[in-house]
Amino acid sequence: MYRYDSYDTQLVAERVSQFRGQVARRLDGSLSEDEFRPLRLLNGLYLQLHAYMLRVAIPYGTLSSDQMRMLAHIARRYDKGYGHFTTRQNIQFNWTKLEDAPDILMDLAKVEMHAIQTSGNTIRNTTADPFAGVAADEIEDPRITCEIIRQWSTLHPEFSFLPRKFKIAVTGARQDRAAVKVHDIGLAMRRNETGDVGYEVMVGGGQGRTPMIAKTIRDFLPKEHLLSYLEAILRVYNLAGRRDNKYKARIKILVHETGVASFRDQVEAEWLALRGTGPDLDPAEVARIAAFFEPPAYEPVDPTGYRAMLFEDRAFADWVKANVAPHKQTGYAIASISLKPEGEAPGDATADQMDAVARLADRFSLGEIRVTHEQNLVLPHLRESDLYELWQGLRAHGLATANIGLIGDIIACPGLDYCGLATTRSIPVAQRISRLFANLDRQHDIGELRLKISGCINACGHHHVGHIGILGVDRKGEEYYQITLGGRADEDAAIGKIIGPAFASEDVVDAVETIVHTYLGLRRDGERFVDTYERVGRPPFKEALYDAR
């Protein structure tokens, strides 16, 4: 894992000190709310529906066990004993107090964390494949790229007041687990014909009220030109992006209105003008950063692994089937920890659960944890022979739900239960669906099905890219839910299509049941939900949902 150098330490410490002074001046009246609001937002502190919410950055979703323990401490001491892991690999604390915020930030700084640029029209936390560095299908660890971007973008003076917020995602694997095509910039590592590693650069993806899939503007960018190319994109956007209408201010609108070819030409011209003759970054500095992400010294493993237990314990076998992924190192495995137990709020974890994950990470995963954009956690360095014991440890804390990628593994934004922007609730809908499909045998029989729920058109719950997407809409004070089908956030990313008129709250769960039932009646051997949908299209689902009404 990356460790702060003296610059990082000084920068974060100074920011805590500055914010402490700003809070003091707000509380003594030296600053008005209008003056203070942008300052607190620069530090990730929002005033939400019920209280102040603090959003803490988890760079590219990588956490140490000590950092997780600190998050547990913050949840316990300053909040109500829990936190909410978000779709941007961050964590939010929903019940913080303004007067405590400087102390929280100071505690975070002790473990090399902060809340800088988790709000505002800045470059936000760069997200990555949660299996980075360990995925069997990886070309190269994307976290080196992410860390370079983090250092470059943190308090970058030219990009601190962009037309709108800006999100970058990076994957180093063929399978896209980072949803790069629905980000402002998506970087996917590729090899060219000579075997060199570089990036496919995609621009203009996003969700919200105008969902778009990112367009490729460069098939292959040599790694050494990463920063100058990003700077060229950001410069074009910063100058030409709209500032008159926040709903049209994201780069996706600029790319759409300019046209991909023209936008590409502008970026390439800017890049030509600003790039030097050599690499953007001193190779020694790149090597210094890369050294933090060197693979650990994996120890020899017990070749018998865990397979005998698969036959002895059915629940364990189900968990392995759904939650364990191949590791690049023989004898090792990657395990996802579902934060979607039956009937609970997706992405929430109690302080005790966070401490338990930290302990298990120390014992089994070299002290390392990942956060996924699907609101789960990952232990990336597991001996296969430890899996059974790990599973027992997770189960003792309600963390062994065997539903990763299944219909119970629902993404849901906080919705109107917490969020000041939401117009409808999303968590209760997720809970009802979770309970309806509580039977894990049934979930496994249904197979991979990504269900995502947003409580408003801002789409923080990623409904546009759910195989089944649910969007809450307010109609004269009543909650209705619009369903989309066929979205996906993987390497074949697509925006879901609205299936028909919205459903009343009391009917939406039955509608999901009807969709699943229809799929099961239509699927062929080996088909996932999305495969069947892409083969048959909307008509049979629409017919099943609306003809009987």
Place this chain on the structure above:
Amino acid sequence: MTQHIVTANLLGKGQVVYLTWDGGWSEQVAESFIGSGEEENSWLLGIATRAAEARIVVDPYLIEVTERNGAAWPVQHRERIRATGPTVAYAPPEPRGTLRRVA
């Protein structure tokens, strides 16, 4: 005639509060002072604005209410959730109103 109350958040602690009949603030929406008509609403908002200037509360605003059992009850779904807390539980819910008068 529509009825309104004033709500805000406490500046330092952030919790949701309502303006009461004596110019104080309570966590209980039922204890809020109900205003009718433009003149009363303006008067209520003036008191709240002064409380904001005095750094007791932040971002005060009017919300429409009806009377339920003689007390104010928000008309909008959003404000009902804001008054009663999230409709979902995770951590043990903190009892509201144990500290009834908060400012």
